[in-house]
Amino acid sequence: MRSHWRILVVDDETVMCESMAAWLREDGYTVDTAESGAGALELARVNRYAMCFIDLKMPGGMDGIETMMEIRRIQPEAVVIIITAYATVDTAIAAIKEGALEYIVKPCNPEEISILVQRTIKVKNLQRENEILRKKLTRKYQYHDIVTKNARLQDILNLARDIADLRSTVLIRGESGTGKELIARAIHFSGSRAKAPFVAVSCAALAETLLESELFGYEKGAFTGANAQAKGKFELADGGTIFLDEIGDISPKLQADLLRVLQERRFFRVGGTQEIRVDARVIAATNKDLAELVQTGAFREDLYYRLNVIEIRLPPLRERREDIPLLAAHFADRLNHELGRQVEGVSDDAMRVLMDHNWPGNVRELENAIERALVTCRTTELAPGDFAFLGQARNSHSWTIPPGASLEDMEKQAIKVTLERTGGNIKDSAAVLGIDRSTLYEKIKRYEIPRP
C-alpha cells in the first residue's frame, strides 16, 4: 500500500543508498538518499522524515552518529536506525545512547528490516492519529497550525504573536470561513492566559434574552425556568479569553451591557443584585463592516471603539491564492488520516480548478471540498472530476454578462431563465419579472423564446 511517510537513507556508497532506496520504494514509501551528513541535513531541513537509515562510517566531515544528532536537532521526532558493517559494542552503545532506535549490522535479513520498518511506521501512524485527535479534542491551536506563505497573513500572525500577552480587546474582521476563531484561539493559547479557559460564544445563534443570560448568567428565579443560579460565559472565562463571534449581530440593549463590561470589567447576573468582577480578555469577531453599521446607527460608536483597540483583518482566500496548494496538501494529508484514505494528493489539473475557483466560503469551503473529493475519489490522485461540484455550485449562483451583450439580450436571458424556473408558468413568471402577463407574452413572441 502507498504510504505518505518519507524515509531517508544516508550512506557514502551510492550502491548502498540506491539499492536500499529501491527496496523501500517497492514497499510504497517515498525515499530520499544522501551520500554525506551535510547532504542529509540539507534534506532534513526541507522534508519531514519518519525514519532515517544512517551509515555509521562516512568519510570526511560528519560520521553517522554526528549526522544523527544533527538530524534529531532539526526533527526530534525522526526515528534513526544506525547501519554498520563492523559491529562493536562501543559504537552500538554510543548510537543507542545518542538516540538511535536500532543498530543494525549489514547485511541484514530482509525480514528483520521489514519488521523494523513496519513497526516504526505503525508507531508513527498512531502518533500522528493521536496528535490529530488530541488537537480536535482540545482545539488548542497555535500559530504553526495556520498554514500560509502569504505576506499579509504572516504580518497578521506576527502582530497576533506580539499582542498575545496583552489584555487589550481585539477585533477580528474577515469573511466567513477565513479562520477568525482559529486566530482567536492561537492568540489565547500562545499567551499568558493559555492555562485559563477559552470560551467561545456565537452571538448570532441566540435570541437577545437568551444571549444575555448566556453571557452574564442568571440568578435563581430570574425568569421562568431559572431553577438554579447559573454562571455566564464571562464568569467561565475568568482569567482567560472570551471570544464573541458575530458581534455585529447583537441588539442595542446587549451592546450597552457589553460596553459596561468592557469599561468596568464588572456586571450583574440576570436578576442579580451583586456585582461580579471578571478578568476576561475579549476577542470579538465579525464578518460585517462595523464602521458602516456605526454610520447607519445599527452599532454603538462607543462600543465599536472599545472593541476596536487592536484590529485584525483576515484576507479572504481569493486574496491569498498562493496558499491554496499549501492548504489543499495540508487538508488532504490530515483528512487522509481521518478518513483512512490513501490518496496521494491533488493532480496538476485539479489544482488548476482549485486555483481558479473563487472560494466564497474561503478556507472552510476548501476544506469541505477536499473532504468531499477524498470521499468520492476512486484513484490515487484527486482529479478535476473529483471537484466537479465546485463548478456546478458556481454556475447556478452567478450571472455572467458576455462581452457585447445588449440590454435586449439580457432581457431575453432573464425571461428564459425565469420561465425555466417556474416550469413555464406565465402568471408566476410575470409576477417574478414584475411585468404584465400580456407584456410577457409579447416579449416571448418577439424574442422567439421556446416555452419549456
Place this chain on the structure above:
Amino acid sequence: MPVGAVEDIWLEAAAKCASETLGLIPARGGRLATPAECRDPKRDQYLATCVLEKLLTVGRERNLRVLGITEVDLYIPILTFLFGQAQLSGRLALVSLARLRPEFYGFSPDRELTALRLRKEVIHELGHTLGLVHCSDRTCAMCLSNSIVQVDAKNDAYCAGCGEMARAHLRKAYSGGKA
C-alpha cells in the same frame, strides 16, 4: 532473457506466465553472460542493481519490459539476499532461481514447486515495473516475501485490486503513455 546459463524450461515457464497473467507477448532476446563485475567475492553473490543495469544495455528499446532470469544468488548491500529486483514503474525486472529451489533449503529437488515459485516472483517483479507496490493481502502475488515460507503462502496471481491496477497501467503502457 537468461542471465548466465538457465535451462529452457524456466525461461518458458516465465514467458508463459507473463503472457497468461498480463497478456504480454514474450520474445526471447539472446543471452546475457553472468556479469563478473557484479559479483562480490566475499559474499559469493551478485549485486542485483548491477545485474539490472546490464539488462538495460542489452534489453532492446522495442521491448515493453525486459525480464531477466538467473541462477545466481542476488543481494544488495543492506540485505543478505533478494529473490528478485525490478525498476519501480520502469522497464527492467530480474528474478533469481537460486533460493526458489527446495534443494537450497536441504529438501529434495522439485521442479513443479520451483516453477510455481518462479511464476509468483515473475508476476511480483513485473508488477513492480507496472508501478505496483507491496500489497497487504498475504495471498496476493504483490505481497512482500522475505522468506521462502512467505513465497509459498501467496498465490501465483494478483488480488482483485492489484490486478485491476496492473491492467490499468498496462493499457497506459500500450497506448504509448508512461506506465
